[in-house]
Amino acid sequence: MSKSFISVIIIIALLTLACVWEQISVEHYLNDIYNQALAIENYVDDKTDVNAPELKKMVNLLDASWDKHEEMLCFLINHKDIADMATEISRLKSYSKTNQEEDFKATIKVIIHYTTAYRHVMGISLQNLI
Amino acid sequence: MLTIIIRALVIYILVLFVFRLMGKRQIGQMQPFELVLTLIIADLATIPMAELSVPVLHGIIPLLTLVVAHYFLTLISKHSTKFGYFISGKPIIVINPKGIDEKALHSLNITIDDLFEAIRGAGYFNLEEIQYAIMETNGTVNVLPKSAFSPVVNKDLKLKVEETSIPVTLVSEGKLMKDNMNLAGVDTPFINKIMKKAGIEKISKILILTINKSGTIYIQEKNKTSKTFENTEVKS
Numbered sequence: 200m201s202k203s204f205i206s207v208i209i210i211i212a213l214l215t216l217a218c219v220w221e222q223i224s225v226e227h228y229l230n231d232i233y234n235q236a237l238a239i240e241n242y243v244d245d246k247t248d249v250n251a252p253e254l255k256k257m258v259n260l261l262d263a264s265w266d267k268h269e270e271m272l273c274f275l276i277n278h279k280d281i282a283d284m285a286t287e288i289s290r291l292k293s294y295s296k297t298n299q300e301e302d303f304k305a306t307i308k309v310i311i312h313y314t315t316a317y318r319h320v321m322g323i324s325l326q327n328l329i
Numbered sequence: 330m331l332t333i334i335i336r337a338l339v340i341y342i343l344v345l346f347v348f349r350l351m352g353k354r355q356i357g358q359m360q361p362f363e364l365v366l367t368l369i370i371a372d373l374a375t376i377p378m379a380e381l382s383v384p385v386l387h388g389i390i391p392l393l394t395l396v397v398a399h400y401f402l403t404l405i406s407k408h409s410t411k412f413g414y415f416i417s418g419k420p421i422i423v424i425n426p427k428g429i430d431e432k433a434l435h436s437l438n439i440t441i442d443d444l445f446e447a448i449r450g451a452g453y454f455n456l457e458e459i460q461y462a463i464m465e466t467n468g469t470v471n472v473l474p475k476s477a478f479s480p481v482v483n484k485d486l487k488l489k490v491e492e493t494s495i496p497v498t499l500v501s502e503g504k505l506m507k508d509n510m511n512l513a514g515v516d517t518p519f520i521n522k523i524m525k526k527a528g529i530e531k532i533s534k535i536l537i538l539t540i541n542k543s544g545t546i547y548i549q550e551k552n553k554t555s556k557t558f559e560n561t562e563v564k565s
Contacts, residue, residue, distance in 0.1 A: 203350055206350055207350075207396070207400045207401075210393045213393065214390065214393055214397070217386070217390060274384055275384060275386065276384070277383060277384070278382040278383070278384070279382045
C-alpha cells in the first residue's frame with residue numbers, strides 16, 4: 200500500500216468521524232436548547248407575569264445550557280449565528296427581569312426559530328444539497 | 330490578531346499537505362481538472378483564514394474532501410483509459426504529414442496563431458520541418474520533426490561516448506549529505522582528501538561538492554571560484 204493511499208484512508212476515516220460527531224453533537228445540543236425553550240414558551244403561553252421565580256430559574260437554566268454547549272458548537276456553526284443566539288438569550292433574561300411580557304414571548308419564539316433553523320442548516324436534506 | 334496568525338498557520342500546513350498528496354506537477358503540466366482543483370483549494374483556504382466567524386473546520390473539511398475526490402478520480406483515470414479521456418481529454422494530432430488539421434483545431438477551439446505560438450515554443454519556426462504536432466491534454470504542443478530536420482545524435486555519427494551520470498551532492502553549504510555519501514560510496518576521509526587537494530580547511534567553508542560516476546569532482550569554496558578534479562577514485 201502506498202503512503203498516499205494510507206493518507207487517503209486516514210482522511211476518509213477522519214471525515215467520517217467528523218460527520219458523525221457533527222450530526223450527533225449538533226442534534227443533541229440543539230435539541231436540548233430547543234426543548235428548554237419550548238418548555239419556557241409553554242409555561243408563559245397563558246401567563247402575563249414573566250418575572251415568576253420558576254420562569255427565572257428556567258431561563259437561567261437555558262442560559263447555562265447554552266454556555267455549556269457554545270464552545271463545542273463554535274467548531275461547527277458560524278460564530279455570528281452563535282453570537283445571535285447568545286444575544287437573544289441575554290435579551291430573554293433582561294425581559295424577564297423587567298417583566299416585559301410581549302418582548303419575552305417574541306424572543307423565546309426567535310430562540311426556538313434559531314434552534315430549528317440551525318438544525319435544518321446542519322442536517323442532511325435535499326434543500327441543503329441544492 | 331493572534332487567532333488569525335494561528336489559523337493561517339494551520340491552513341498553510343494543511344494546504345502544503347494537500348499539495349504534497351496531489352503530487353509534484355507544475356501548473357503547466359496540470360490536467361484541466363487539477364487546475365480547477367488548485368483554484369478551488371486556494372479559494373477555500375482563504376475563507377477561514379481571514380474570516381474569524383467561520384469555523385476552521387468549514388475550510389478543512391472541504392479541502393480534505395477534495396483531496397479524497399482527486400485521489401479516487403486519478404486512481405480511476407489510471408485504471409480506465411475511457412474515464413481518463415473523459416476527464417482529461419486525449420492528445421490530438423494538429424499537424425500531420427498532409428498539413429494542419431483544421432477540424433482538430435476547431436475541436437480544440439484554438440486558432441492558427443495559437444498553434445504557431447505553441448510550435449514556436451517547441452522550437453520550430455517552419456511548418457515544413459514538422460512531421461507531426463500533437464496537442465497534449467495539458468495544453469502543450471509536442472513536435473516530431475521530419476527526418477531531414479531531426480537533430481543529429483551520437484548514434485547517427487556512430488560515436489562511442491561514455492554514459493552520462495547524475496552528479497551526487499556530497500556537501501551543500503557546509504553540510505555533509507550522509508545519504509548521498511552512501512549512494513556515491515565515499516566516506517569522510519575521502520571528503521577530507523578532496524578538501525586538502527582543493528586547499529579548503531573546514532567542511533563548513535564548502536559551498537558545493539559534487540561527484541559523478543566517472544569520478545569527476547566539482548568543488549567550490551564559499552566566496553571563491555570553483556575547482557574540478559578529474560578521474561578521482563571512487564568506491565562503487
